[in-house]
Amino acid sequence: MLELHHLRQNYGPRALLKDIHLSVAAGEIVALLGPSGSGKSTLLSIVAGLQAPLSGSVWFEGDDITAWPPEQRRFALMFQDFALFPHLNVLDNVAFGLVEQRIGKRYARAQALDMLRLFGLDSQAQHKVWHLSGGEQQRVALARALITRPRALLLDEPFSALDADLRATLRDEFRSRIQAAGIPTLLVTHDASEAQAMAARAVRLVDGVLERLW
Template identity: 65%
Template sequence: MLELQAICKHWQPYAPRHAAPRPLLQDLQLQVRPGETAALLGPSGSGKSTLLKIVAGLEPPESGRVLFAGQDITHTPPERRGFALMFQDFALFPHLSVQDNVAFGLVEQGQRKAAAREQARTMLERFGLQAYAKSKVWQLSGGEQQRVALARALITQPRVLLLDEPFSALDAELRLQLRQEFVQRIAEFQMATILVTHDETEARAMGTRGYRLMNGALAPQW
């Protein structure tokens, strides 16, 4: 189980220099069990993406703890957490092929490149991208790039899956298809998942439980 205990974080305005930090996350609490998805709603600037970065280990909390399976991982480096994080901007490697982008996490885990590429090709087939395996990611459309990022996030079967507006660049039909795919995968691999989205329909379709981030705390919605 993923657990956040009393997480606090302030946002420091860039200007003016004398402006006081603004509370962003205040004594935030959350539990997400394996196979569950906690859907987080809230306006831009409310701290949703910051919360994902804290869970991933990319930003430290000012106070509070992040635990997984009862172990305190607050100060564990991101690469040792076994979590997968996907933001809106894809974070794909422009110098690598589509296939090697998807295989990257497996190679980092120590798999041989040939075996990792074979698994990547299988994953690309599931996303309808097998024809682009040898292409560079910059040759793909925005929606296709997002599907590559989704495939890369899932292929390592992460312990925790962190999604920040993962379907925002996709058309309605593909959004629906991938929502269903993710719900099935999350249940199959028993991943604790946090989904950040502005789309309440999407949140309700995917979220086992839903919250709205308001005034630094999570208010249960369902």
């Protein structure tokens, strides 16, 4: 379980996050909504270990990980721009995280190919990522995130760059794969319909405080 306790953060003189409490269970998707500038991405960055909170703590499976660097937390963070490597083919994009963990390249590629099969993309393993459609690129990004078996998944507006029909398709696919993998997931979105389609629970960040939506 991922737990946030008494998190506070300022943006200049303004209190951006005020005593944030939140828990996300294994396999659960919790949506985080709120207006632009409300601190949603800042909260995600704190959970990922990319910035330190002013006060409070982040816990995972009973451990206080507030001071842990991102690589020690082993959380996967996905952005709306997919953040794929244009100089690598699809297979090596997916294998990248395993190679970074010093797993042999041959084994990493074999695992990546198995993951691509799950997403129906194995026939495009040798293609450059810019040859793929937006939906295919997003599937590659999710495959790359899941192959390292992350302990938690942090999604920052992952579908905002896609058209409405494709968003609807990928929401269902992401939800089923996340639940099957049993990964606690925090989804930042501005879209209430997206939150309803994907999340078991939803909260809204307003004036630095979390409000329960459902």
